[in-house]
Amino acid sequence: CNNVRRPFIGAAGQPLSRLFPSPTYADNGLGVQPRRQISQFGGGSNAGGGELPSVRQISLELFQNPKETNPFGVNEIVAYWLYFVGSDLVNIAPNQCLIKGTSVAFPCCTPGFAHADCDPIDIPSSDPIYGPAHITCIPHSRTLPAPRDQCALGPREQANHVSSFLDGSQIYGSSYETLERLRAPGESGRLLISNNENNLLTLDPLSSDYCQSPDKQKQRCFLSGTPDVNLLAGITLLHTIWVRQHNKLADGLREMNRHWNGDRIFNEARRIVIAQMQHITYAEFLPILLGIDAVRKFQLNLTPPGSFSSDYDIDVDATTLNEFATIVIPVAFSLLQSINNSSTTTTTNLFNNPSRLYEQQGVEQLVSELHSRQAERPGLKIDLNFRGHFLQSNTANVGLDLISIALKQERDHGLPSYNLMRVNCGLEKLQSFGEMRLILINESVADQLATIYEHVDDIDLLVGVLAERPLKGAFLSQTLSCIIGRQFQRTKIGDRYWYENFFAPSAFSEEQLAQIKKTTWARVLCNVTNIKQIQLSSFLHSDIFENTPLPCESSILPNFDLEPWRDPESPLRLPITDETIKKVVQLAELNLQEQRRREARNIQKNQSTLRFGDPLFAYSNMMRAKPHSKAHARVSAILLESTRIFASGQKLVDGEQLPSLDIDSLQRLLPNIEVGRFVSNYTAFLSEDGQATKDDCLPRLLPCDHSSRYRTFSGWCNNLKYPHYGNAFTPLRHLLHPAYDDGFDAPRSRARSGRPLPSPRRISNAVHIDREIVHAKFTHMFIFYNL
Structure with missing residues (x-):
């Protein structure tokens, strides 16, 4: 429901979107066969339909180890931030089998095993890594498909298992079930952290199955919103930073607004965290990654301080792009320096090993390391740990090849070739290939490409965008900047909850927005770690000129002020418990049961049966209540009786004395008491036949179909924000506060002087005199039309 016209857009479980209008599958676009054929692009010497080159061959022959840092002063934190926001926007998973509740990869390399989604990676016997281990095949299966929009028939599409919005799903998860495992119990509004002095993430109870830390008992892996939190120490660091930031905000909000409950604190802290992540990404990260020109081209600029944005477009599909989803992870890891040159970490303890964060000052050491070490210069380079040792465990000699997997996914998803994406x-x-020399980082790569690919149209997207030369003033290549720029353009303009948007109720106030826009990555790091100094432009290497390290106390790093989130007035709270409310509702039920028995006896004794011709019979027949109206009236009766009991301050059945408050205080307090969860226990009593359910007696909170062009018969969902506004069987509204004698229910009967109001019959006789005065303009139709 981020998009009220098309509620499923961007939701978890929906298919990825595409920049290229139609998938380029090998079977005329249907997606049954993932491999693209050369003939599809028409131009190769083997234009009859040969297969594309082996993904492992491409990984071995084109990709090299990192060996050249970038000349732009970009830090390695940029690589981790790209991965971090990428994992917020997308999560794709291969098809697997379920054995005793556990997902297990298809044994696609096992002789005799066949599955339509098996697409294994063939390994030559001469392979320098897999050959000595006698591995000739790596199991690989296709990405899980997703139903197309409105279950339409058509080509295969891939499912995104997280929301497509920049909404912190890697921290909070994309389901209530995940959030329940991450949120701290009670009313603190915090996220769970592990019980240790380092203030780290909460522990994963199942981490022993995959965790590679040296001491799995004392240094267990962590739990977060996405399962990749432990993949690399730098990724775990970013999760840790933002969980700490959430908890710091929650503590501040709870201290400032002690009347807020845990849900209010949690949701407001989450809302601020999401806004800060969005601001840092667009204000600090993207201008470095894409360059100022691309930021302007793709409308990624933020509004000036103190200004709201009106860029939201309900017709923009913010769903994550398939092209972005498939290449973002290998692109991010290609920006890391060689692991062996940057630290003492070895292949066997690189992945799923959080031990560095358990060290004394481990978080601070990682922060310093990632913000002082320069990122690798973009190109066809990625550390060998990702090309044969990816996810390697302590008990194995080899791992996976991330590049081979990424290329397989690219072809599996039917992504266009590099040349088609350029167009x-x-x-x-x-x-x-000769023409390619003009746009490559290294001209000699064109010759390598010519020996592997039959035609320039066959070059895989990932290979092309990494080989292409960056634009002047940008860190990445032009085609890659196009993909990432378009992705973040949709993410910004297509998000109804974007932090700069002006429309209520999701909008921040002007004062709150001003605080959000003061946020910098440097200040966040200072607030939640014990570092002493940091450069202001934290995604760039420090220098002695414009980006010298500043002490965290410096006024150049402005603090985030929660004062705009202070409620101007703390509402009164009635000093009662849920148990007391339950007893009041029970007493109200007993009182109403007795009242109904008295009414029945009095009617039988004093009221004769109405006959035809009797005006009372005609009146009661015309004003007869519908069954639903009667059910709602009985709900109102039990609520009003509960209100009377609270107002009277009487003793309950067990002798408990209700607090005695003046009528003005009660009128302010009682409407804030929600008793629906207790009324549901008495719904049988509320109906005439004793068979009612909660749904019969209480409003049904059904989801709205925002795309419907027709009205509902009851008026439900006419107002998208408050679907019950104007709905049938809902209370009438007052222009002024009700003027009941007892403040709640008793009809008004006294004049300002305190004497009884005049009889309605007397007023009728005095005011409504029958005179034959004919209006000069209006006919009787005017009267009946208004009835």
Whole structure:
């Protein structure tokens, strides 16, 4: 429901979107066969339909170890931030089998095993890593598909298992079940942390199955919103930073607004965290990654301080792009320096090993390391740990090849070739490998590409965007900037909850927005770690000129002020418990049962049966209540009786004395008491036949179909924010506060002087005199039309 016109857009479990209009599958676009055939692009010498080159061959022959840091001063934290926001926007998973509740990869390399989604990676016997281990095949299966929009028939699409919005799903999860495992119990509004002095993430109870820390008992892996939290220490660090930030905000909000409950504290802290993540990404990260020109081109600029944005467009589909989803992870890891050159970490303890964070000052050491070490210069480079040792455990000699997997996924998803994506981005189509020399980082790569691919149209997207030369003033290549720029353009303009948007109720106030826009990554790090100093432009390497390290106490790093979140007035709270409320509702039930028995006896004794011709019979027949109205009236009766009991301050059945308050205080307090969860216990009593259910007696909180062009018969969902407004069987509204004699229910009967109001019959006789005065303009139709 982020998009009220198309509620499923961007929701977890929905199919990824595409930049290229149609998938380029090998079977005429249906998606049954993932591999693209050369003939599909028409131009290769083998234009009859040969297969594309082996993904492992591409990984071995084109990709090198990192060996050259970038000349732009970009820190390695940029690589981790790209991965971090990427995991917020997308999570794709391969098809697997379920054995005793556990997902297990298909044994696609086992002789005799066959499955339509098996797409194994073939390994040559001469492979330098897998050959000595006698591995000739790596199991691989296709990505889980997702139903197309409105279950339409058509080509295969891939499911995104997280929301497509920049909403902190990697921290909070994309389901209530995940959130329940991460949120601290009670009314603190905090996220869980592990019980240790380092203030780390909560522990994963199942981490022993995969955790590679040296001491699995004392240094267990962590739990977060996405399962990749332990993949690398830098990724775990970012999760830790933002969980700490959430808890710091929650503590501040709870101290400032002690009347807020845990849900209010949690949701407001989460809302601020999401806004700060969005602001840092667009204000600090993207201008470095894409360059100022691309930021302007793709409308990624933020509004000036003190200004709201009106860029939201309900027609923009914010669903994560398939092209972005498939290449973002290998692109991020390609920006890391060689592992062996950057630290003492070895292959066997690199992945799923959180031990560094358990060290004394481990978080601070990692922060310093990632913000002082320069990122690798973009290109066809990625550390060998990702090309044969990816996810390698302590008990294995080899791991997986991330590049081979990424290329398999790219073809599996039917993504366009590099050349077709260039055209989609408005760039010139390449006609030959020789022409490619003009746009590559290294001209000699064109010769390597020519020996592997039959035609320039066959070059895989990931290979092309990494080989392409970056634009002037940008860190990444032009085609890659196009993909990432378009993704973040949709993420910003297509998000109804974008932090700069002006429309209520999701909008921040002007004062709150001003505080959000003061947020910097440097200040967040200072607030939640014990570092002493940090450069202001934290995604860039420090220098002695414009980006010298500043002490955390510096006024140049402004603090985030929660004062705009202070409630101007704390509402009164009635000093009673849920148990007391339950007893009041029970007493109200007993009182109403006795009242109904008295009414029945009095009617039988004093009221004769109405006959035809009797005006009372005609009146009662015309004003007869519908069954639903009677059910709602009985709900109102039990609520009103409960209100009377509270107002009277009487003793309850067990002798408990209710607090005695003046009528003004009660009128302010009682409407805030929610008793629906107790009324549901007495719904049988509320109906005439004793068979009512809660749904019969209480409003049904059904989801709205925002895309419907027709009205509902009851008026439900006419107002998207408050679906019950104007709905049938809901209370009438007052222009002024009700003027009951007892403040709640008793009809008004006294004049200002304190004497009884005049009889209605007397007023009728005095005011409504029958005179034959004919209006000069209006006919009787005017009267009946208004009835």
